[in-house]
Amino acid sequence: MQDADYIIFDFDGTIADTLELGLSVYNRIAPEYNCLPVGVGERELFRTKKPQELLETYGISKLKLLTLTLRIRKEMNRHVPEMKLFDNMESSLREIRNAGYGMGILTSNSVENVRKFLEINGLSALFDFVYSGRSFLGKEKVIRKMIIREQLPSGRIVYVGDETRDIEACRAAGIPVIAVSWGLNRRELLASLLPDQIADRPEELPARLRQIFPIS
Numbered sequence: 001m002q003d004a005d006y007i008i009f010d011f012d013g014t015i016a017d018t019l020e021l022g023l024s025v026y027n028r029i030a031p032e033y034n035c036l037p038v039g040v041g042e043r044e045l046f047r048t049k050k051p052q053e054l055l056e057t058y059g060i061s062k063l064k065l066l067t068l069t070l071r072i073r074k075e076m077n078r079h080v081p082e083m084k085l086f087d088n089m090e091s092s093l094r095e096i097r098n099a100g101y102g103m104g105i106l107t108s109n110s111v112e113n114v115r116k117f118l119e120i121n122g123l124s125a126l127f128d129f130v131y132s133g134r135s136f137l138g139k140e141k142v143i144r145k146m147i148i149r150e151q152l153p154s155g156r157i158v159y160v161g162d163e164t165r166d167i168e169a170c171r172a173a174g175i176p177v178i179a180v181s182w183g184l185n186r187r188e189l190l191a192s193l194l195p196d197q198i199a200d201r202p203e204e205l206p207a208r209l210r211q212i213f214p215i216s
Contacts, residue, residue, distance in 0.1 A: 005213040006152050007096060008143075010161035011107035011114050013183025015093075017084045018076070025075045026068070033068060035059050047186045050164045069134065073110045080116045086182055089202040090123065096206055097126045101213070104129045106146055106159075139169035147173075158196075158212050160205065167193040176212045178205070 012018045023046075027037040036058045038046055049057065055065060097103055103126055107114055111132045118124045129150050133142030147157065158176045159166060162183020167190065170177035179195035181187035182202070191198060197208040 005156045005158070006102040006104060007209060008104050008106050008146070008152075008157060008159045010159075010163070010166060010183075011105050011109055011117075013162035014160055014180055015085065015089060015105070016117060017086050019184060021076065021079055021082065022072060025072050025079075029068070029071055029075070030058075033060075033064050035064065035068070044186075047184060048189055050185075050189070066134070069108065073113065077110070077113055077116075080113055081120060083117055085121055086202050090121065092202045092205045093123065093126055096209060099206065101209070103127050104131065104146075104150060104152075106131050106133065106143065108132070108134060139165050140172040143169055143173045143175065156213070158209065160199075162190075164189060164193055167195045170195075178208050178212070180205075 009015055012022065023038050023043070026035075030037045038058065046054065055061075060068065093103070105114055105127055107130065109132065111130050114130045114132075115124070118127065118130075131146045131150065133139075133145060143159070146152070147154075158178060159170045160178045160180060161167070161170075162180045163185050167177050167179055171193075176196040178197040178199055179185075179190040179193075180199045180202075181190060182200070187198065187200065196212055199205050199208045
């Protein structure tokens with residue numbers, strides 16, 4: 001990899017607005033796995049819970065989580081053209097890349113789905129890699145594997161994600177993290193875990209990033 005500060009983005013809920021689509025797919029297949037569906041009135045409550053709490057609430061064991069994740073990935077492949085970028089995300093990504101930062105994506109989605117989305121939205125050239133890992137509440141290990149495989153420069157990485165587990169994993173891995181409040185978890189819950197920065201809109205990302213890794 002080139003000698004640059006690297007910005008690693010989560011995909012679902014950070015770059016792509018996939019929450020409603022993901023919930024729709026989950027609700028459709030949940031009865032097949034004896035899991036509870038997520039009601040319309042539960043959407044905001046959903047955003048206030050940590051992943052561990054959600055699994056317990058909806059009756060999803062770790063084994064079921066593995067099966068559900070693989071099934072949802074497959075189902076969502078047919079819906080990639082329906083996925084939308086968050087407003088102003090494209091301009092922020094281009095500004096970050098043009099400033100000289102390296103960029104990658106770490107996702108629990110499939111590489112195929114993410115690359116298809118990037119191609120549809122004309123963003124493929126912005127990213128050096130897409131890495132897919134099955135974290136299942138152990139995202140720190142996935143981050144460490146990604147760093148080794150992509151030969152990323154130690155101490156020169158910042159992660160951007162929308163979930164509490166992103167903050168917890170980055171803390172364990174010793175990586176600065178920018179939490180974004182437009183994805184899965186609400187701002188109050190994210191802030192309670194003290195991320196290095198919080199962005200409330202995509203257009204804030206370049207400024208939040210410069211506070212961690214200034215471009216000389």
